[in-house]
Amino acid sequence: MIRLIDVCKCFDRKEALRHINLTIKDGETLAIIGGSGSGKSTLLRLLVGLIRPTSGEIWIGDTEISRLSEKELDQVRLHMGMVFQYSALFDSMTVGDNVAFGLRExxxxxxADIRQIVEDKLRLVGLEKVTDRMPNELSGGMKKRVSLARAIAFEPEIIFYDEPSSGLDPIMTEKIDELIIQMQETLKVTSVVVTHDMASACRIADRIAMIYDGELIAVDTAEHFRESKDARIQAFFHTLRTVKGEEPA
Structure with a gap:
């Protein structure tokens, strides 16, 4: 579904990403983890086509996107859904109009067809009764779910999530994790989740990719991550064990 071949990205003279090689399988959920400034958000922006690599290739299905025109990229993006870190809802629009926005555009x-799609997608995320409410009337978790309903309105093949648990309490974070799993199982989509939350990554992901200082240092299952002797990886699991109240190994 997605392939990155020797991808590098520089901003001025600073290397944000160095020689990234990664294959994301059709239908899997891949979590991309890393600390602040590691390059994981840059990688997500490259995958969506918001920025272009300095060198290397990015394939979405059979299309290499790094050299496409903006019009051609828009056609590729119709097969993608994006759930933004802060939901990015239009405050002046109702929930229903937010979900319908891309369909109308x-x-x-x-x-009539648009209204039916909006109802179906809001029902899928458990928000069928909020169509006429405004975003400022919703909790943070509800806004995330509306953002997800908007992302799946086109029935995409790929859903990108940018820090989906950001700003949420642990209970709501687990609910959003469950929803990500539900979307993958129900819609059979490929999911790419950028997160700094190792506990969430372990719950939702088939595999985890870790970015450290612009380099992809590991891609593996959560179980194998736990067994890694790499100090950089273990630092993330130390945080996870501390949150759970366990003694670090």
């Missing part, structure tokens, strides 16, 4: 569907 990029399709010729009539209003």
């Amino acid at each position: 990029h399709t010729s569907l009539d209003e």
Whole structure:
């Protein structure tokens, strides 16, 4: 589904990412973890086509996207859904209009069909009764779910999540994790989740990719991550054990 081949990204003279080689399998959930400034957000922006690599190739299916025009990229993005870190809802629009926005902008569907899609997607994320409410009337967790409903309105093949648990308490974080798992199972999508939360990554992901100082240092299952002797990886699990109240090994 997604392949990165020797991808590098520089901003001025600073190397943000160095020689990234990664394959994300069709239908899997991959969590991308790393500390602040590690390069994980830069990697996500590259995958969505918001920025272009300095060198290397990025393949979405059979299309190499790094040299496409903006118009061509827009066609590729129609197969993607994006859940933003802070939901990025339009405050002046109702929940229903937020979910319908892309459908009205990029399709010729009539209003009856759009309303039905909006109802279906909000029901899928457990928010069928909030269509006419405004974003400022919603909790943080509800806003995340509306953002997800908007992301799946086009029935994408890939869903990108940018720090989906950011700003949420542990109980709501688990609920969002469960929803990510549900979307993958129900819609059979490929999911890419950028997160600094190791506990969340372990719950949701088939595999975890860790970015450290611009380099991809490991791609493996959560079980194998736990067994790693790499001090950089163990530092993340130390945080996880501390949060759970366990003694570090």
